[in-house]
Amino acid sequence: MKEYDSKNSNSMLDDEDELTVKQLIDGLEKLDQWNPVSTPNLQWFQQNIELEKKRIRYKQWKDLLKFISVAVFVLSVWIAVVYRQPILLLYFQLVGIILLPLALNKNRKKVSDE
Amino acid sequence: MDEKDLIRKAKRGDTMALSKLLQQNYSFLEKYLMKVTLHPQSAEDLTQETMVKCIEKIQLYNGESKFSSWLITIATNLFIDQQRRKKREKNWLEQEQALRKMKWNVANMNDEWANVLDVLAQINEEIRTPIVLKHYYGYSYKEIGEMMGIAEGTVKSRVSNGLKSVRMEMAEL
Numbered sequence: 001m002k003e004y005d006s007k008n009s010n011s012m013l014d015d016e017d018e019l020t021v022k023q024l025i026d027g028l029e030k031l032d033q034w035n036p037v038s039t040p041n042l043q044w045f046q047q048n049i050e051l052e053k054k055r056i057r058y059k060q061w062k063d064l065l066k067f068i069s070v071a072v073f074v075l076s077v078w079i080a081v082v083y084r085q086p087i088l089l090l091y092f093q094l095v096g097i098i099l100l101p102l103a104l105n106k107n108r109k110k111v112s113d114e
Numbered sequence: 115m116d117e118k119d120l121i122r123k124a125k126r127g128d129t130m131a132l133s134k135l136l137q138q139n140y141s142f143l144e145k146y147l148m149k150v151t152l153h154p155q156s157a158e159d160l161t162q163e164t165m166v167k168c169i170e171k172i173q174l175y176n177g178e179s180k181f182s183s184w185l186i187t188i189a190t191n192l193f194i195d196q197q198r199r200k201k202r203e204k205n206w207l208e209q210e211q212a213l214r215k216m217k218w219n220v221a222n223m224n225d226e227w228a229n230v231l232d233v234l235a236q237i238n239e240e241i242r243t244p245i246v247l248k249h250y251y252g253y254s255y256k257e258i259g260e261m262m263g264i265a266e267g268t269v270k271s272r273v274s275n276g277l278k279s280v281r282m283e284m285a286e287l
Binding site: 016017020021023024025026027028030031032034035037039040041042045046048049050052053056 | 132136140141144145148149154165166169170228230231234246249277
């Protein structure tokens with residue numbers, strides 16, 4: 001299939017390019033011969049998949065706990081502020097509204113720099 | 115059991131099916147990575163990283179492309195990210211060392227080294243990868259664009275200019 005595809009994809013090339021592509025294919029095929037790949041046995045894959053699944057489950061629990069802790073903290077602060085000094089909540093929101101465009105602008109600059 | 119069945123079972127969480135799927139594609143993937151990295155150790159490490167990513171993301175495979183193409187997409191992105199993270203100087207030195215080692219092994223096997231590999235190694239990986247995908251694996255420009263997350267036209271120009279520079283370098287050798 002590879003040969004068929006390669007020939008097919010090279011049908012639009014001129015003679016010089018075709019020669020370069022041939023040299024390229026030959027070189028890459030030699031690379032395969034010089035570096036034979038040994039595929040591990042099925043058990044190795046099973047063990048690694050089990051380990052990886054365990055790691056993913058652990059990470060998911062960790063992330064969930066982190067999320068819940070942050071949410072509880074933010075909610076407690078918010079509730080405390082609402083009941084004790086509601087005016088502070090207004091100030092926080094004003095600061096947020098001022099800082100948000102600045103933060104967004106900074107991000108945009110970073111992307112355009114790249 | 116054919117690949118489609120294995121994929122279906124693997125997505126449902128069947129470890130055995132996923133193991134078989136990964137085992138079937140392991141050598142294809144490592145050979146591909148060998149061709150784009152031109153660095154046997156990096157190819158092996160990236161193959162294993164790709165396998166880990168595949169275990170994580172198997173639920174997201176939608177069957178639109180072949181499973182092997184999906185693996186190539188993951189592997190290519192991991193490779194390009196890795197190259198961007200590394201410093202250029204260090205990268206070049208590592209590549210040089212890997213090529214020297216391979217040349218030494220080839221000489222020990224009494225075989226002749228392919229100069230085109232030296233030329234390929236000098237080309238930036240973002241150009242080398244589409245050349246390999248197009249002219250060795252026979253993927254279309256559209257498929258390569260989707261794999262690398264770039265426009266079809268960009269792939270075309272990278273492949274065409276890359277091939278031109280390979281030809282020129284080969285003529286100088």
